[in-house]
Structure formats: C-alpha cells, structure tokens
Amino acid sequence: MSPTAWMAWPVILPLLGAVLALLVGRKGVRVVAGVASVATFTASAVLTWEVATRGVLRQAIGGWGPPLGIEWRADGLAVLMLLTIGVVGPLISVHALDHLGDREDREFLPLWLFVWCALNALVLSADAFNLYVTLELVTLASVALIAVRRDRPGLDAGLRYLLFALPGSLLYLLGVALLYGLYSALDLGLLGQRITPGPVAWVAAGVMTLGLCLKTPLFPLHVWLPPTYTGAPTPVTALLSALISKGSYYVLLRLWLEVFTPILDWQVGQFLGVLGAAAVLWGSLLALSQSQLKRVVAYSSVAQIGYMFLLFPMATLGARTGAVYLVVSHAAAKASMFVAVGNIHQAVGITELGGVQGLAYRMPFTFLAMALGGISLIGMPPSGGFIAKWILLEESIWTGQWWWGLVLLLGGLLASAYVFRILRGSFLPLPPGVTVRSIPLGNELAPLALALIALVLGLVPWFPLELLAVGTAR
C-alpha cells in the first residue's frame, strides 16, 4: 500500500469498528472494539512513521484535489495529534469499561470509536467544511457519551454541552460560508493563498474564532465547562478534557497559523492572549476555591486551555511548538488526573476534597499518577508540561512579550497551590469510619500509564519536537 494510503486507515478503521460493534449486538462489542482499537493505533503509528521519514503526506480524497475535492494532509503536527489520541483515548476507554456498568459500555465503546474516528478525521482534514462535519460528529458523539449513564446530572450535562457546542459550530459554519463566498474555496491551503485583509476575512475570522472558542472553551465562554465536566461520567470527562476540547483548539490553531496569517495583527494576537491570560488566572483561582475534587480538576482545564492561547500573540513557530506540546502533555496529564479522580470516587464514594485523606497508602498507583499528572499541570520538570512551558517562556522573552512569560510563571504557582492541595491530604491518616473499596488493578494502572506518558514527554522531548518540525519549513 502506498504511504499516502495509510492516511485513510486512522479514520476508516474506528468508523468500521463502530459500525461493526453496533452490528454484532450485545455480545461481541468488546472484542470488536478491542480489535478496532489495536488496528487504529497501529495505523496511526505507521502513518506517524511514514511522515517522520518521508515528510508531509497528502491524499486527494476521490482523486479530485482542491478546489473540487477534499484533501487530507498529514504533517508532523497532525500525526503527533493522531498518536496522542491513539494512546490516551484507548487508555481512558480501558478504564471506562470497569467504571461504567455493563449496559453502558455497549454504548460507550461504539460511541468512543465514533469520537476517535471524528478526531482523527479532524486532525487530518485540510478542508474547512469537512472540518465542520468532523466537529459536529465529535460534538454529537460527545453528547451521547456524556449522557450514557442516563442519570439526571449526565443528561443535564449532555444537553448543556450540546446547546453550547451547536452555536459554536454554526458560527464556524457561517465563517466557512463567507470564505467560500469570497474565495470560492474550502481547502485551507487555497484559502491561505487567497486570503486578503478585508471585511469578509475579518468577519469570517471573527465568527469562526468565536465559535471555536465557545467549543474549546476559552474564558469567558467557559461557563458551561465546570458543570458539564462535573456531570459527565468521569471517564467521559477525561475524554472531553484530554482530547475532545483539543479538537476545536486544533482547528483554531490551523486557521490562524495557516489561513488567517495575513490578518493576525498585533492587536488580535494580544486580545486572544489577554483572554488566555485571564483564563489562566481565573481558572486557577477558581480551582483553588473548589471543595469538590472533580471541580478542582475541571477548573484547572479552563486555566490550561488559557495557556494554549498565549500562542496567538507570539504567533511564532516556536510558540506553536510550545502550545502543541502543552496540548499533548495536558492530554496525558489531565486524563490521568480525571481517571484517578474516578478511582477515588469509586473507592470511597466521597466527592469532596477531603475524600483523599489517607488514600495515598491504599491506592498508591492512583496517587502516584495524580502526583505526576499534577506536576505536569504545574509545569515542573520532569514533565511534558515543563517542556511546553519552557518553550513558551523562552519564546515570550525572545519576541519581547515577556508579560506572557509572567502569566506562565504565575499560572504555574497557582497550579502548584491547587495540585498540592489535593496531594497533601492524601498523606494524612485515613479518617475513621471510611471504608476503602478495592479497585481492580487495571483501573489503578490506567492513570499511572497516562501519567507516565506525561513524564516521558518531559524526559525525551526531542522525539515529539522533531516530529513537530516536519512540514514547518516553508
């Protein structure tokens, strides 16, 4: 099979897996999903290898090519995301199997495979409208996942998410319509060549950014996030925070760095940066003031997404590298933390922060995972979070915009405050009257594996960094 043909499989295999999982009915779901996961991961890995050795790959779907057809484009950034999704997602889903009931995982697995397919499709797509379809597929599958337990908090969370994500998609679609109206193209590459400053480009950029920020979400559009993340089943929250929210951010990044580059003015960048900085501070402060464990971690996501927007004021290749590195390491670290939170809830049934008391000795792997994940959120070495922060910090000084560096440093301090607030309690003796249910070993190891990924990202950053550089030379 030709190297470009490999691009199809990370999209097709999970789709096929999902359809077959639905088809086989109740009994074979796990088997089908397992085979599909292994196959999809393998396809992603092979594609990564092809891109790392051959450079950027393209496939004109249907053989047409832009402007008529849709094109897939795999550069280093795309395959790094593929790999992230392919590693983090299945680990979360393994945990989900035990966390959710038997009934739920018959629905969870096909839905997760749809999400996986959609995210892979999103990452590879170079077509503005196709991106809209993938975004919607992600959204609808996420909504179904959030509500998969059919309990009132989950249903509320699902509906809330849907009703915030839909306008986001529509804003994006309107932008696509405007761009098509002026440039008669939907391909991101063509749009990037044809874009000129003017009302259409400005308004399109504005509404698309607004829509995607609503979905991601960026401060102050984050109001839906904490209740949604809290109401969803924990493994689904992990998926939302680690991978799904990154989908819309990824589109935003592609748009601004590859299409709207000519209109990315200083003011625009600073504006997005200010919102990002506000997200960092506001999210961290609110994380600090929460009494529920899951809400602490949820608000931390608001803050971490804020860091990612510091890319826009700098808008350099280095800043892109830093932001993407943060996306990847946050995916691993935050997934590990949410999964660990799920374990804690399962073990003691306490959702308050004090519920962690004494658990460090009873669930050592879970807490090790929590600690390693937390370190990455803070941006302390050795962790992927540190590498990301370091690159962004250097870039902020390099571009003379040192104030973003201050935000990074301050955010790190605040993060350490809420992370250690969680960890500290675990060293206390177990309070009397609390019984700790035992957790299956697999469930303890899943968060640890995720946290170790965040750690390894901080120890051998050169591999992802070299991968990210593929396709950046112009």
Added chain:
Amino acid sequence: MNPWAVYALSGVAMFSVGLVGLFSHEHPVKRILASNIAGSGVLLVLVALARREPTGAPDPVPHALVLTGIVVSVSATALGVALARRIARIDATAKAESTGASDPEAGGGSA
C-alpha cells in the same frame, strides 16, 4: 439590490435572532428551536451564495453543503430532544414519587 443579497441578509438576521435567542432562553425546547433557527439562517446564506450568477445553473457546491447541513442539524435536534425527553421523564417520576403516586414510567411502559 440583487435577490441573493436580500436573502443572504435575511439569513444573517435569522442567524443573529437564533443565536441571541439561544443564550437568552432556559427552556431546552426553546433553545433547540433557537439553534434550529440559527442553523436555517446559515443555510439560507449558503443557498443565497449559490445563486449569485443570475444566469445558468446555481453553484452546486453550496447546495451539497446545505444538504449535509440539514442532516447534521436534524441529527442534533433529535439527540437534543431525546435528552430533554429523558430529563422530563426523570422529573415526572421524581414528582410522582414525592406526591406518593406510582411510577408513571412503569404505567406508560405497561400500557
């Protein structure tokens, strides 16, 4: 003014009404309605854009996009109302239980 522009402006206005309505209502059905209105607005803009050259056949690409858009929008609506329905049933059950009546869901199911 060309007809397409009139309709495009109309679509834009529908979109704005829907979008703002979405954020100023709390009832789920109203919000789903609002998102459908906003969606129709965007689609109308696309349909209008396809008809800018007054002669010949309209641009088929936006038409195809619109078809896809309709499907996505009806899917989202179906999912949204399914959630709303379930929430309503849970609430009804809770209400019935709190007033001492039997489970209406069970009654509905066995009818």
Added chain:
Amino acid sequence: MNTWLPLAVLLSSLLPGLVIFLLAEEQRVLRTTLNLTAAGTKLLFTAAMAWGVFRGRHYETRLPFLPKADLVLRADTFSLLFIILSAVLWFVTTIYAVGYLEGTPHRSRFFGFFSLCVASTMGIAMAGNLVTFFLFYEMLTLSTYPLVIHRGTPEALRAGNVYLRYTLSGATLLLAGVALLYTLAGSVEFTEGGALDGVVGHSVELTVAFALLIGGLAVKAALVPLHGWLPVAMVAPAPVSALLHAVAVVKAGAFGITRVIYDVFGVYRVHDLGVLHPLAVVAAVTILYGSLRALQQGDLKRRLAYSTVSQVAYIVVGVSIFGTVSTIGGLVHLVHQGLMKITLFFCAGNLAEELHVHRVAELRGVGRRMPLTMAAFTIGALGMIGIPPVAGFITKWYLGIGALEAREPWLVGVLLLSTLLNAGYFLPILYTAWFQAPVEPWAPRRSRRWEVGPALLLPTVATAVLSLAAGVFAGADLSPLGWTKLITEREFRP
C-alpha cells in the same frame, strides 16, 4: 572521555529509590540491604570518578533533550566536591535513618524519597548546564516535600506548605532567570571562567537575569529574607533535617549560587556588572541575623536551624568576594559546614530519640549520660565557632584573609561578631550539658554497651571524626581544602 560513570553515579541512587517504593513495609532486611548497597556502590563510583578527575580525565554523559539544551551530566572538580560530600553523608545518614525510623510506619515511602532526594542532589552536582541544573533542582523540591511532611501531622503539613510556598516561588524566579539567559546566550553550558562570552552588552538584561537566578537560589540557600521555610521545616524527622540542612537543600542553593557566579557569568563578568558586592552584603546580613535568631531559640533543633541560616551564608560571602582566598574559604565551607552540621543534627536526633530531650534547658548533665554523643556535639559546636583544629577554623581563616586581600575589612568585623555570637549560642549548650547537674536522674540505658543504638551512634561519631580530620589534615592534597584550591585555581584562570 568516559560517558557512563556520571550516569552510573546518578542511577545508583535513582533506581534503588524506585525499587524501594515497591517494597512492602515488612521487607525491612531487603530494604536496608538495598539502601546500603546502593550507598556503598555510589561511594565506589564516586571514588573512581574523583581519582580520574584528579588525574585530569573527563567524565560526561550527554543525552538529547531540548533543541538548545541537552541533558548533560559532567564531573568537574567543583561538582566532585559536592558529589563526594553527598555520597559520604548519604551513606552515614542512611545508616542513621535506618536506626532512627526503626518501627515507624511508611518506611518504604521514606527511603524511596530519601534516595530520590540524593539522586536529585547528584544531578544538581553534575548538571552540565542550567537547564539540567533546574531539572534536578525541581526534582529535589519534589522529593524533599514528602520527607518534610512525613509524619503526617497537621503541623508537618503546615510546614510542608511553607516549604513549598518558598521553594516553588524560588523555582519560579530561577526559571525566569534561566529562560532569560538562554534567550540572551542561546545556550548556557557551565564553563570554567564563564559561559557568556558570546553575549556582548545587554548589561541590564544580564543584571536582571543574575538577580532572578540568585533570588531563586537564595530561597534554598536560606539567605535573609528568604530563609523562613528552614526553621519551620524542623518538624521533619532528624535524618531529614540532617540531610536537608547539611547537604541537599541548602547546599543545592549555595552550590547553585557558586555555579552561577563562576561557571555561568564568570567571576570577572559578575565583578564588572557590580552585583557581587550587594550579594556579599546580603550574605553578611544573613550571617548576623541567623546568629542573632539562633541565640533566641530555646528549641535545640530550631537553634541549629538558625545556625544553618548563618553558616550557609559564609559560603555565599566567600564566593561573592572577588578574590581567590575568600573563594577557597567559601567553597571549603560547603564541605566543612556539611560535616559539622550533620554531626550536630545527628546529636540532636540522638538526644530526642533516647531521652526525648528537645530544648536546650533540658540538657543539664546530659554529658554524663551520653558522653560520646555530647563529645561529637562538642566537636561540631567548636568547629562552628571556629576553634582550631576543627574544620570550621580553616573556613574562617581563609574568609578573613580573603576579606583583607579584597580590601573589604568590614567583613572581618562581621566574621568576628558572628564568631562571638556563635560562641554565645553554642557554649551555653556545652556548659549545660557537661557541667550542670541533671534535674532528675536520666532514664537508664537500654543496652549496656551503647548509650544510644549503634545505628545512631556510629554515624554521629564518624562525622565528628571527619570534621576534625578535615581540619587537622587540611594540608593534604585530597583534603577538602586541597581540592578547593584546585577548583579555585581553574576558576580564576583569566
């Protein structure tokens, strides 16, 4: 060039640490064996490396990391000074800790973090550039935090909070400084004589970077006013206090300051920037302030803690005065203070463990009950005051001469005043212990032969002997002083 020995030195405590975490609480023998084997192996590696460096060989492990900064572990004369100190003291402290924590819960966790802590210290010592240094500096914070809160009491948790607040703020400053310097210079590999040859001008930025770096490091070095965490952290078990205060944390700070001055900026550059003098003043203030506060403490460990604040500042004073002699004095104190202070903390631990004595006033007549412990304490205390032939005297001598040589006579005054204060807070302890009669008879010994368990006593005596030896044999080539002279020669080579 040898490429695996630095890594081996690092891994010889990192890997055992990770394995120890996995051991069950009851596997006492296995854990102790592992600990001691690891500490012994490290000593061997270190000795081999020291011998090699002495004979002019180079040791460097280089792993790819960031585009502009590899992970570099390297052994030069200065890092070896710190490595040897840590390796030796780790060995004795391990023995001590095994005895001290006998029968207490969570020992696997304790020894796991303990080993990680030493591994971080090794990393700090061998770091070949600022990024690697920062990496291990942060690992040190992370691995000492669980040790500080080890007891799990509310008081310990509060101390942990204070500790984190200080060290993480310091790390933030340090990170800002490192990033600024990397942006200015591209890459900052530690180089004898300074690594910033490529940077011309930018004196404002360089000054800011220097201030940030020193500010960050000063937290761990406990320079006034950033010393607040140190006395609070005294709630930790005695071996932790010993290791934290004698070796790992405060020394990491002092070591870092020295690296920044000599191997990053280069002493000439720092001198030109005019930032050395302010640093010396801060250190001098710290010396006096620490001593004054020590004088007021009734709690033995807190008194020792404030004494540490003061003594570590000697190192900083030494390296921040422009001149070879004072630099020798400062650097050699890195070792001397380590040996003497760990002796003192061991003694305090022995007293607390055997007799539950924590306050100075309770020490009346303890000399007759625990003669060896108090003898060791006496050696340490006299050394701190600076009485020959204990090692502390060498330090003060070189610092004094150095100050005169650098035409900073005010410093001699500071040294004299500090010596007086040192005497003021150490001599009463000695007097109380040796010459006053106990209020009530001491509890009888648990064993006929030992005044306190051998695992506690032997390390105490060993370090006391070492403190004495470092002073008596100061003239030898491989004594701390001899080694320090070797370092200084290379740093001041113009």
Added chain:
Amino acid sequence: MTAALLDACLALCLPLLAWLVLRTESLSQSVVLFVAMGLLSALAWARLDAPDISLVEAAVGTGLTGALLMHTLSWTDERPPDVAARARHRPWAVVAMAALTGMLGWAVLSLPSDDPGLTREVDAHLAESGVEHPVTAVLLNYRGYDTLLEIAVLLVAVLGARAVNPRSERTTPEPSRDPLTGELFRMMTPALLLVAGYLVWVGEHGPGGAFQAGAILAGGGVVALLTTRLGTPRMSSWRVRWALLTGPLLFIGAAVAPLFSGRALLEYREAQAGTVIFVVELALTVSIAMVLWMFFPGMRPARAERSGKEPS
C-alpha cells in the same frame, strides 16, 4: 417587480417569524410558528433556484424537526415549574442581535455579487463523476467523504437518542381508533416505496437522491408509528441493525476498495462510478429512512394515564 416585492417580503418575514418563535410564550405555538417559518424559508430557497434541497428543507428541516419537537412537548410539561419558557429580560440581547446582524451583513454585502463559485469546475468534471446531476456529483463523488461522515453523524445521533431512551422501545403505541388512517397507510406503502426508488434513480440525473428518498420512507414510517400497531424499530433486533448498517458498511467498502489498487479513498474508476454510486445510494436510502424513523421514540403515554398521575 412583483418578484422583487415577493423576495423582499419573504426576506423580511423570515427573521420576524424567527423572532416570534422565540418570543411566544406557549411552546406549542412556538413550534407551530417554527414550522411556518420553515415552510416560508423553503419557499425562499425555491426562489433561489434550489427547488430540490428546498424540498428536503421542508420535509426534514421543518417537517420532521417540527414533528420531533411537537412530539417532545407531549412528553414534557408545557412549562416546567423551574424554567420559564419566556426569555429572561435581557436588554443586551437586542443590542447584540443588531450588532451581530450589522457586522455579518457588512461582510455579506462586501462579497462579489456575480461569482459563479465552483460551477465551472463541477461541470468540467461531471462526465468523470458517473452521475449527471451536479449536486449528486458533489455529494457522492467530489465530496463523498463529507457524506460518509454525515452518515456517521446520523448513526451517532440515533445511537445516542436510543441510548438515553431505551425504555420507549417497549412502549407500544395506542392503536389508532380511526380505522381509516390504518387503511390509508396500507394503501400508501407501495406508493411510498415506488416514489423513494424513483427518487434514488432520478438523483443520478436530476433533483433527488438518497436523502430525499430516505426522508420519504421515514415519513411513511412515522405515519405508521402514529396510526398502526407498528412500534419504533428496536436496536436489539438484528433485522433492524442490518437495515440500519448495511448502507454504511457498503459505503465504507466502496470507499476503501480503491485504496487496495493504489488509488485514493473514494476514488472510483470512471467506468464504474455510476453503478457504485447508485448501489451505495440505494443502500443508504434504507439506512437514512431507518435513522429518521428511529428518531421517534414511540407514542407518548396515553393522555388519560398522564392526567391521572398529575397531582391536583
């Protein structure tokens, strides 16, 4: 002139109706107004020379959506006690609306007003696409990948909708008391099937296609649901699953087959393209009909029972 007046009227009415939909306090009135708005908007689309997709909008975007919403109202309380159906008083809302309209309008008016878009490119390659109707060519060939994902969207939606309301599968609807509607349905069925088949076939040359045909069939299904003993298809039945999933499976198969002979995804051979597309469309028609049908969760509980439960 009359045409321009009609256009202006329509264009003005649409946002006003939209506004009314959201202002009306009664939810059922809102839905009725929404349907009215949808029909007008279908008219507008027809005025813009898009008669085929205007039919879809009328049938699915308005009819089916309206029916779904109406159906939901019968499940939910007209006005739940904690949530007001009326908009909260938001003075900024009007300002925001005006600002948004103004900004977007500015952008729309700066678009070139006689741009053919991609019409030429589509026509140039129409011969290679295997179909004669340009919209079908875009939908199933040039941008067939969008359609593939769109099918996934439909599957996800039906899976999600069924997942949250599994119980309703067991709800047997009340048989219609009116024998006439049942008879009507029986008579209608063959006609519906015929029309659907025709639409798929005609889609290759003119307005029509899988989606339109699927919508027609689904319409029949919904009527059946409301008038006969036929319940909503259940996911637990293997027949239903095959009916639902054969289309997607065939589509995926057709999409990946070219990969094995060194071509790109969905890169049909020119000679076979027409046949492949026809077969895929036929299978998709069944799937789409099933999905749309299954969006309806069965009948609401009988009115009498509901009112019996109401505390009063």
